[in-house]
Amino acid sequence: xxxxxxxxxxxxxxxxxxxxxxxxxxxxxxxxxxxxxxxxxxxxxxxxxxxxxxxxxxxxxxxxxxxxxxxxxxxxxxxxxxxxxxxxxxxxxxxxxxxxxxxxxxxxxxxxxxxxxxxxxxxxxxxxxxxxxxxxxxxxxxxxxxxxxxxxxxxxxxxxxxxxxxxxxxxxxxxxxxxxxxxxxxxxxxxxxxxxxxx
Amino acid sequence: xxxxxxxxxxxxxxxxxxxxxxxxxxxxxxxxxxxxxxxxxxxxxxxxxxxxxxxxxxxxxxxxxxxxxxxxxxxxxxxxxxxxxxxxxxxxxxxxxxxxxxxxxxxxxxxxxxxxxxxxxxxxxxxxxxxxxxxxxxxxxxxxxxxxxxxxxxxxxxxxxxxxxxxxxxxxxxxxxxxxxxxxxxxxxxxxxxxxxxxxxxxxxxxxxxxxxxxxxxxxxxxxxxxxxxxxxxxxxxxxxxxxxxxxxxxxxxxxxxxxxxxxxxxxxxxxxxxxxxxxxxxxxxxxxxxxxxxxxxxxxxxxxxxxxxxxxxxxxxxxxxxxxxxxxxxxxxxxxxxxxxxxxxxxxxxxxxxxxxxxxxxxxxxxxxxxxxxxxxxxxxxxxxxxxxxxxxxxxxxxxxxxxxxxxxxxxxxxxxxxxxxxxxxxxxxxxxxxxxxx
Numbered sequence: 001x002x003x004x005x006x007x008x009x010x011x012x013x014x015x016x017x018x019x020x021x022x023x024x025x026x027x028x029x030x031x032x033x034x035x036x037x038x039x040x041x042x043x044x045x046x047x048x049x050x051x052x053x054x055x056x057x058x059x060x061x062x063x064x065x066x067x068x069x070x071x072x073x074x075x076x077x078x079x080x081x082x083x084x085x086x087x088x089x090x091x092x093x094x095x096x097x098x099x100x101x102x103x104x105x106x107x108x109x110x111x112x113x114x115x116x117x118x119x120x121x122x123x124x125x126x127x128x129x130x131x132x133x134x135x136x137x138x139x140x141x142x143x144x145x146x147x148x149x150x151x152x153x154x155x156x157x158x159x160x161x162x163x164x165x166x167x168x169x170x171x172x173x174x175x176x177x178x179x180x181x182x183x184x185x186x187x188x189x190x191x192x193x194x195x196x197x198x199x
Numbered sequence: 200x201x202x203x204x205x206x207x208x209x210x211x212x213x214x215x216x217x218x219x220x221x222x223x224x225x226x227x228x229x230x231x232x233x234x235x236x237x238x239x240x241x242x243x244x245x246x247x248x249x250x251x252x253x254x255x256x257x258x259x260x261x262x263x264x265x266x267x268x269x270x271x272x273x274x275x276x277x278x279x280x281x282x283x284x285x286x287x288x289x290x291x292x293x294x295x296x297x298x299x300x301x302x303x304x305x306x307x308x309x310x311x312x313x314x315x316x317x318x319x320x321x322x323x324x325x326x327x328x329x330x331x332x333x334x335x336x337x338x339x340x341x342x343x344x345x346x347x348x349x350x351x352x353x354x355x356x357x358x359x360x361x362x363x364x365x366x367x368x369x370x371x372x373x374x375x376x377x378x379x380x381x382x383x384x385x386x387x388x389x390x391x392x393x394x395x396x397x398x399x400x401x402x403x404x405x406x407x408x409x410x411x412x413x414x415x416x417x418x419x420x421x422x423x424x425x426x427x428x429x430x431x432x433x434x435x436x437x438x439x440x441x442x443x444x445x446x447x448x449x450x451x452x453x454x455x456x457x458x459x460x461x462x463x464x465x466x467x468x469x470x471x472x473x474x475x476x477x478x479x480x481x482x483x484x485x486x487x488x489x490x491x492x493x494x495x496x497x498x499x500x501x502x503x504x505x506x507x508x509x510x511x512x513x514x515x516x517x518x519x520x521x522x523x524x525x526x527x528x529x530x531x532x533x534x535x536x537x538x539x540x541x542x543x544x545x546x547x548x549x550x551x552x553x554x555x556x557x558x559x560x561x562x563x564x565x566x567x568x569x570x571x572x573x574x575x576x577x578x579x580x581x582x583x584x585x586x587x588x589x590x591x592x593x594x595x596x597x598x599x600x601x602x603x604x605x606x607x608x609x610x611x612x613x614x615x616x617x618x619x620x621x622x623x624x625x626x627x628x629x630x631x632x633x634x635x636x637x638x639x
Contacts, residue, residue: 031234046221067229075240140212159210
């Protein structure tokens, strides 16, 4: 199994100095400039949306919705240097909206605050060898799909996107301390969902 | 391969496979959607100037000037907005004309909410309303504040003895008299006691307030003027008998009746009694003052042989202009003062529309019970309470019944404000009667 590690924002997006000028033109209403901004980011946005929604069609809807929202709201973006965080924030919200609308998965989502300490201890992930690990990975994926959209987004930003806590805080609009606490709660929620999945 | 750690397992599980990529046409789809979507522009776009210019004195001066203009504009707009409707005084205001802030309910009447209080309400009391709160005072000596929108209790405070008259709201205080003679001012926000004044006799007459002075009539035969902020006594005057009905105030003159039949006009600054007239046996009702005329019922609780009529007197010297006696000769009170008619409520179970200049009957409306309290007039509709347990809305011009609605117990004097009629009842209920149509 290969772990795809997304490149840093600087590696995948246009160099910042040039990007600011493109952002200004896009914010002034130039759709071609917006296209220049979005296309290099599209794959990363799509993979992030897929990681949250676990569904290609939903990811496509979320990315399209997020990009159109970003275009519409771009003139109001004051801090142009935080474009990536800002788009990620919009995408997370779009994914939440898509998941809310979907409700196709009939399993009950488990909000993080429903997790009891005893339950999370029973379902805690343990270290294992490669064969067991493959089974564990599948179980984690199924368990992840039981989580609510907010918990999913947080786990993806941390584990998949590997964004620093401060940036996650900007995206989810919460202080770093709160993000740390939510992350710990999200891990317990995943443990609990895993326990349900392994019954 | 060594054992996987927990975080690595999660990372592996959540990271999409390498086969997951944005569809090739997604970029084009987004581009087309973007071209078809207008951008939302901020209503005020501050030019994005470079560092030196953005911080230049000229830029800052321009910014400050814009903010000043915005501030002044906001102040002008705010000053022209209508003040939130209030109904701070028994019978609509210090003139006691019964004309209220309104509007009344639109459409069919419905009970919007009801609240149960500790004690019963005397029918001569009226809920008062200010800042989205309804203030009620009951027989148990409790003053309560209810949310005007849904009747939820916000606070309550006990003054220690029964309350028989409506409070008055003045400058954030709810001031109420009680049987012990205590006049207590409570904070509108939490019911905390701000000040207390004690008269020598019960205070059973509704209070009035004008220009930060609270006027209190007591059964100790004195009229008191208190500073609304501190409760300090400004002046007091004897009026020749126990005061059991609230004074009316208009044009710097306080009109107050006393048991024994005397009606006095007193300088609101307390310097002198301007005139007084003897109206016969019994008690004198709550006066109402409008355009140079005092309207007042006389002979309340007087022997049958005494006159029980509604009289119109000149504010100049108290001289009699006209008198109205109900067909059955029963007690009459002033209901409300309209533009062309005045309205009398009588203990013969009827409401009368009278010619304002002569007192001649223009129309009459009979109810199944005694019309127990004064009336409210709003936008050509007269609202009356009856001891038959109903509140009625009548056309003020003709006396035509618009609607009637039953409440639990005998209703108090109605307060009409913000699309609702508020009444207390002798069973300790407070009812808010709304309409099926939304009042703008």
